[in-house]
Amino acid sequence: MSPPPETRLDTARIRAARRVIDPVFLDSPQYRCEALEADLGCAVTVKLETANPVRSFKGRGTELVAALLDENGPRAAVCASAGNLGQALAWSGRARGLDVTVVASRFAPAAKLDRIRALDARLELVDGDFDTARERAAAIARHDGVRLVEDSLDIETCEGAATIGLELVEAAPPFDAVLIALGGGAMATGVGHVLRTLAPGVEVICVQPAGAPAMTRSWHRRRVVTTESTDTIADGVAGRRPIPDVLDDLLLVADDAVLVEEASIVAGMRGLFEHAGLVVEPSAALGVAAILEDRDRYADRHVVTIVCGGNVDLDAHRRWVGATPGHGP
Known part of the structure; x- marks a missing residue:
């Protein structure tokens, strides 16, 4: 096992966190979603963080x-x-x-x-x-x-999210990559830290909308890059000013950070609804969007996507996913 990365996070504290967090947020469903796999061309395990009282991992x-x-x-x-x-x-x-x-x-x-x-x-x-x-x-x-x-800056928000990583490592069958929605960075740094420590062979890929690219640009340039505005339906990850300490952690635990287009996010939401019966907010579809945009990268691999939230306006959801491509509104 590799030595733990020198992030702000601590694996022993993450394990202890499970004794503090209300069990209603722990051990969220995770399962192979075969109905999605035919469309995506790879094995897909869904980690469902919407089945709790606040319908997100937060x-x-x-x-x-x-x-x-x-x-x-x-x-x-x-x-x-x-x-x-x-x-x-x-x-x-x-x-x-x-x-x-x-x-x-x-x-x-x-x-x-x-x-x-x-x-x-x-x-x-x-x-x-x-x-x-x-x-x-x-x-x-x-x-x-x-x-x-302060989400992502406060270490508790990162180490709480990191318990998702412990559950993946302990319960999921072997997998090759995990796709994590990237906003402020709490989930990405938390889950990434656990995987780097306990499952270093797993590729950690962060996904962000092209309309809110600040953290992804920062990761690639290895310094904080801010943007003047954001333009995305994925409001949950639409930040303009990355936090330097969080970026430092992300640089240690992420293998890649990618941007996806709005049309792919909508297609991901539609796929999760039609094939998995899941009503999700746009941020939760970023992992599926990444697969849709780069099928060759994930072909014949086993990928985990964390469905991180289900707090979505239902009228907006109907507008986004209600129309079948080629069949009008």
């Missing part, structure tokens, strides 16, 4: 954050969110009696915003994108003296 990390706040304080937290982190922090905070504020773009999907409100969090909407919300959340934390939860 609860694994917020459970660790909330447990620390419950034990050591302060008993209030604020985060910026495209929707999924906010739901997860609201859920974990409510379970422990914490005061949670979520800052989000007013253009975030209504379904995600409604769920944050339903989980008793205070929701503040800002004009602008996720990075604008991140600036506002930091200002609230400074003014009110509460904990600022």
Whole structure:
């Protein structure tokens, strides 16, 4: 076994995290999805991170954050969110009696915003994108003296997500590559760290929309590259300003970072719906999109794709996947 990469993450802490995270977020379904395989030309294992109360993998990390706040304080937290982190922090905070504020773009999907409100969090909407919300959340934390939860920068969010990697290594049959949606980097660095440590022969491939390429460009250039804007339906991974510490970790654990087009993301969502019966948000279809765009790379290999979230506006989902190609709307 290879020595662990010198990231900020620690494998022993990741193993211990499973004793802290509510079991409802652990041991998510993972299975060979043969119905997808004929279309994609490779063996595909789906790791389904939507079968939990917040319908995304984010609860694994917020459970660790909330447990620390419950034990050591302060008993209030604020985060910026495209929707999924906010739901997860609201859920974990409510379970422990914490005061949670979520800052989000007013253009975030209504379904995600409604769920944050339903989980008793205070929701503040800002004009602008996720990075604008991140600036506002930091200002609230400074003014009110509460904990600022920063996804991917806070090691708990990465090590919580890393428990997905432990489950893959322990339960899945041998596989050749894992495709991971890349946004801020918590899931990519977390799962990547575990695979580098425990299954170093597995290729770790990060996938990002071409309309939100900042972290992928940064990975290839080995330095932080920012963008002025984003243009993608995959709102959950649409950041403009990578975090340097997270990029440093990603450079150690990822074998590749690729960009996919919007049409491929939609095709991936359609494939997961038609062949696997899964209603997913665009970010969750990035792995399938990557296979669709580069079939030769994955041909005759066993690939894991992490279906990372299912919080999608149903009207938008119908617009994206309801039309069969060549048959109109």
